[in-house]
Amino acid sequence: MGVRGNSGPHSLSERLPVRKTTGVALTLTSIGVTLLLLSTGVNSNSELQITRVIDGDTVVGYIDGEQETVRLIGVNAPEIGACYALQAKKMLAHMTLGNTLKVETERDKRDNYGRLLLNIYRDDGRLINEVLVSEGVAVQMAIAPNHKHINTLHKAEVEASRYGLGLHSRC
Numbered sequence: 001m002g003v004r005g006n007s008g009p010h011s012l013s014e015r016l017p018v019r020k021t022t023g024v025a026l027t028l029t030s031i032g033v034t035l036l037l038l039s040t041g042v043n044s045n046s047e048l049q050i051t052r053v054i055d056g057d058t059v060v061g062y063i064d065g066e067q068e069t070v071r072l073i074g075v076n077a078p079e080i081g082a083c084y085a086l087q088a089k090k091m092l093a094h095m096t097l098g099n100t101l102k103v104e105t106e107r108d109k110r111d112n113y114g115r116l117l118l119n120i121y122r123d124d125g126r127l128i129n130e131v132l133v134s135e136g137v138a139v140q141m142a143i144a145p146n147h148k149h150i151n152t153l154h155k156a157e158v159e160a161s162r163y164g165l166g167l168h169s170r171c
Contacts, residue, residue: 048103050096055080056088056138059096071115072129073106074153076141083171088137095128106146117146133157136166
């Protein structure tokens with residue numbers, strides 16, 4: 001029977017390097033996560049210069065010098081070829097193309113396709129995502145955890161449906 005002490009494979013001196021290594025690994029992991037979050041280049045002062053509209057809820061543009069494909073948060077417009085898809089694309093183009101607009105991120109910065117997820121604001125401060133829904137060219141679509149404007153978008157959709165606007169009357 002051995003006496004427990006500071007000898008053997010479980011001594012303090014042998015455990016200490018593991019703890020140091022674990023601490024270093026955790027620190028490096030924290031730094032990596034922080035850099036990943038910052039790598040979107042988007043902050044509260046970022047602006048998006050729209051160069052192309054893909055469809056009624058997706059655009060391409062430059063943000064902080066980097067070209068990005070951007071998917072609007074909380075909205076879903078009809079896919080190209082579907083009822084009211086062309087109207088949705090034209091409305092989004094009219095509000096954004098060639099303009100530099102303020103943007104806002106939420107918790108998830110990118111979707112499964114690598115697109116940057118943003119709320120985009122007109123010069124007058126109105127949320128473009130909401131305008132699309134209120135005009136009936138898109139519907140609200142909540143995908144957690146990005147749901148900052150879900151109540152606003154839901155109210156806009158209810159009103160557009162009530163008045164038979166856009167796709168609520170034609171599709």
